[in-house]
Amino acid sequence: ELLERSVNGTPGLVARRAGVVLTVAAFDVHDGHVTRIWAVRNPEKLRPWAEAG
Numbered sequence: 040e041l042l043e044r045s046v047n048g049t050p051g052l053v054a055r056r057a058g059v060v061l062t063v064a065a066f067d068v069h070d071g072h073v074t075r076i077w078a079v080r081n082p083e084k085l086r087p088w089a090e091a092g
Contacts, residue, residue, distance in 0.1 A: 046077075053088060060089045 042053045046065035054062040063085060067075035079085060 060085045063088055 040055050042055065044051050044053050044063075046063060049065045050068060051063065051065040053060060054064070061080065063079045065077040066073050067077075
């Protein structure tokens with residue numbers, strides 16, 4: 040499932056499967072266009088997202 044979330048104050052998505060966080064993505068948006076996508080898949084860095092539910 041994809042969940043819309045704020046990631047460090049920017050628009051983002053959290054991708055989960057069976058309740059497990061797989062990826063957190065943040066989007067830089069300028070003038071209504073996505074200019075950069077930041078994605079985190081490192082399980083250690085995803086731990087706070089998993090704990091937040």
